[in-house]
Amino acid sequence: MSNVFIAFQANEESRPVVDAIVADNPEAQVVYSPGLVKIDAPGKLVIRRETIEEQTGRPYDLQQLQINLVTLSGNLDEDDDTFTLSWKH
Amino acid sequence: MDKRVERKSHSLGERYAAMTHDLQWETTYQSMDRVFPFDRYEGIKVRDWSKWEDPFRLTTDAYWKFQGEKEKKLYAVIEAFAQNSCQFGVSDARYVNAIKLILQAIAPIKYSLHRSLAHTGRHLRGDALRVAVQMQASDNLRHFQNETHAASVFNKYFNGLHSAPALFDAAWYLAPFKSFADDVASAGPFERIVAISFSFESLLTDTLFVPYMSGAAHNGDLSIVAAGFSGQSDAARHKMLGIETVKFLLTQDPANLALVQRWIDKWFWRSFRLMPIVAMMQDYMLSKRMMSWKESWQRFVEAPVEALFAELAQFGLRLPTGWAQACDSKEHLSHQAWNVFYGYGDAIAVHTWIPETDELNWLDQKYPDSFDRWYRPRLAHYAQRQAQGHRFFNRSLPMQCQVCQQPMFFTEKGNPRLIAYRQTEHEGETFHFCSDHCDTIFSNEPAKYQQARLSSHTLLHATDGGAKADLLKASLAASHLSNGRDQGDFSGSEDDTNFSDWGGGQDMKEAQL
């Protein structure tokens, strides 16, 4: 199965997003390099607004994650509550 | 974000439809074909534009809000960098030569792409795609501006950064980039999306804007890095736009497959032929090293691209024809590119040098199958000559590929001993290429590429074939480049002596990072 991935600038705004991804995607692997955090997962990765809000204690607009996004790989499906990367093959 | 986000009365999908599809109308004063005169001549068939949707579902209001946030953050970093004179905190003044290449080669492409995409964003009939492409056009202008602003700090202290626009039009070593930009500008709107959003951005730009930028952060340049990472967040949208468009075209009409595949083959290869500079920036210009070009190719190109094409196989697409050769070259590309740039060291507006012993050892460690066999011996010879006071400068005019306009330094797939030569006849003239793939590109569109102006030929016309030595170097004078300051070996350059005099690089040495 191919990996999907998402990468963010490593900073305080992306930290709760990364934590939420790890909480919701048990097979996700996180790698840090200078300035950057990259998360790979086999086949599918889901980012949930609710989980991020649990991390921060504040409302979160999922589209905000674009501000610290660097790159991604996979088919994207986005609505107000989830941001999902996946492969069908 | 510090604004309270309200629960929205419409879903993301509904808001997106309201701001894209629902704003479309069929024109009545003029026919739709007159309003959109450019979207049929390429032969692409679209039946139902309503089926195209941006996966990010980004509406114009959200776009400006988020882009504004990105700029506020980025410019705070650029300003802090400047105010704290952080240009003296980079690991090594040699690193600044990578910034010169970004400003000379990459930033002008972004500028040209913004114009090509603005045209595309006007001339495609599909409303939702037009919105996304217009955002992409605006993003590319942003990237040009941000890269220029970030580099401008360095321009006050280092050479080679002052005339990038003039250099882009004239310099032989930037011809691959200029010809790429001009090729895009003269293509049709559908081809441009397959070329840029899909082939260039989805498949290849991560190599420059992700592992290279992380490496630059490791060398203390937070300013260019912030611009690079922030710019790549826009590229994430472009990638999705490109992938969505490719899938859309293939589901709209099976007759589109042959043309889309041909464009992917062409533009993967043309984009890959821009990579030599990126590869050598990664392997030779980052004093504090982390990831090699070979590793970044494996992680950011091979694996994701194979995954993407496994997904696209259901639509009838296959990997680009040049894929195997591109992957094969990962052992050699950076070293061969450095060999070109080092040799032509006084005919380029960046400095070059022989790597230090520990750097050579790192290269051997990262390239156990190729570096010591083919490339370390050459560098050792050049070092010996330099120590004897005869630093090698190649004074010959390089043969260039008619299509990609790179100097013909690429070796045969699987055989690094031999330079690859390909040729074809067209209308009584012989044309030469670096590879089968550039040869094929030519054969598909000979009228376009037979007109290409190759620097080496143009320079000979100008001098009536007279004194050939220093022709390349002299060609840079027209770009306001200052003899002996912007060119030549790094060792003993103004950049080198100034950086030492100013106490540069000390922070990183003291921190022993």
Added chain:
Amino acid sequence: MSVTATTNALLYVGWDEHMMFATPIVLPMSLDTRFEELIHTALPSLYGEHPDFKLIDWSKAQWFQGDRLFTPRMQATLAEQGFGHKAVLRFRTPGLEGLRGSCG
């Protein structure tokens, strides 16, 4: 472009396995030039600073017109031997393998 034998044509010259010269070289050359003159005048000026150059045994050199092996006639001109505008001339010097054997 029509090029007669008396005007300068472009010739591309490449010394196989000697990538100190990173690419084949663009050489404006009259097609009236005799092959012997090319070897003894043009090639030293292009390649002379390579340590292998003075070791070349020209009697053992292999010559290619494009990718076709051919045996040059030293007294014949380039035009007489089928070289036209934008032709490729390659040569290989068996036993000489570039800088420290690296094909450089």
